[in-house]
Amino acid sequence: MKNNENLRVIVYVSELTSDVAIIDKTLKDIITSANRFNEEHKIYGALFYHNQRFLQLIEGEHDKLSLLMDKLYADTRHTNLKVVVDAPIGVRTYEDWTLDLFNLSENQKIDFDHIITIKKMFDAQCKMDGWLFVQTIKDYINLT
């Protein structure tokens, strides 16, 4: 894989504002947008949804991620968007899909705030890696 200094990974958390009753449609609409925009701009990553909260990880070129972040900040379907990771990465760790969706059940024990602790662990121990980060989150919430 070619090293690219412009590659970054961003992880943010946010809160749903649109009607929870239509969450399936909302997620479907998001994925439809992502399939088009992310594919075109070579942005790859994962979206977790749980109890009206989102956690999204995106990897791509710095300029392309900025375009997407502008859209995300302007999107009224969610609010309180807080970036928890914004770091350069040497190589892409996601190549195969545009946005991998994890719609987690209400009963799943998960605390997105804990992600900030996971991020701190990363800072202390190793270089940020999108794929490993998502694996760590999946491990934490017992997803295979």
Ligand SMILES: Cc1cc2nc3c(=O)[nH]c(=O)nc-3n(C[C@H](O)[C@H](O)[C@H](O)COP(=O)(O)O)c2cc1C
């Ligand atoms: C939690 C969340 C995650 C989203 N993720 C993406 C994404 O990865 N890619 C994308 O193109 N749009 C994503 N969207 C939708 C964008 O905010 C925006 O609505 C969409 O890109 C259409 O933009 P446009 O109206 O400027 O064409 C997301 C929206 C939400 C609420």
